[in-house]
Amino acid sequence: MSDSVKLSCPACLATNRVATERLKEAPLCGRCRAKLFQGRPLEVDEAGFARLLANTEIPLVVDFWASWCGPCKMMAPVFEKAAAEYEPRARFLKVNTETAQALAARYAIRSIPTLLVIAEGREVARQAGAMDPRSLAQWLERALPN
Numbered sequence: 001m002s003d004s005v006k007l008s009c010p011a012c013l014a015t016n017r018v019a020t021e022r023l024k025e026a027p028l029c030g031r032c033r034a035k036l037f038q039g040r041p042l043e044v045d046e047a048g049f050a051r052l053l054a055n056t057e058i059p060l061v062v063d064f065w066a067s068w069c070g071p072c073k074m075m076a077p078v079f080e081k082a083a084a085e086y087e088p089r090a091r092f093l094k095v096n097t098e099t100a101q102a103l104a105a106r107y108a109i110r111s112i113p114t115l116l117v118i119a120e121g122r123e124v125a126r127q128a129g130a131m132d133p134r135s136l137a138q139w140l141e142r143a144l145p146n
Helices: 020-025 046-055 070-086 101-106 133-143
Strands: 004-008 015-019 060-065 091-096 114-119 122-128
Touching: 004 020, 004 046, 015 020, 046 060, 046 091, 046 101, 060 070, 070 091, 070 133, 114 133, 122 133
Parallel strands: 060 091
Antiparallel strands: 004 015, 060 114, 114 122
16 A cells, blocks of 8 residues: 555545555544544445445445345344454445446346455455355455455
C-alpha cells in the first residue's frame, strides 16, 4: 500500500483519502462525518457496488446471496463477524442476486452464496458455498493481500 488510500464512504459514497497509518483509528467521512468503517458488511445495489469498486483501494470481499437461500442465511452471521474482524484490511459487501441480477451475471455467479475478493479492480479469489468461521478465516488469510 502507498501512504494513503481512497475509500468510499458507506453512508454517502463520497470518496475520501485516508493515510494508511490512520485506517485503524476509526476515520470519518470528510463530507458527512459517518464512520468509514462500521464493523459490518455494506448492503449495496449495482450503482453502489460500481462506486465502491471505482473509489476504494482496499480489497473488497463480496457476498453474493439471496433472501430465499438457506445456506446464505446460515452464512450471514459468519460473514458479519468477519467484517468486524477484518476491517480496515478489506471492505465487506453484500449483493442480493435477486435485485442485482446484472451484477451477478457480470461476475458469473452460478450458485449462492458465492464470495469474491476483488483487489485493484480484479477478482483474485472465489469461493462458492457457505463456510464456518474457521474456514472463512482461513480462506480470507489466503485470499487477501498482506
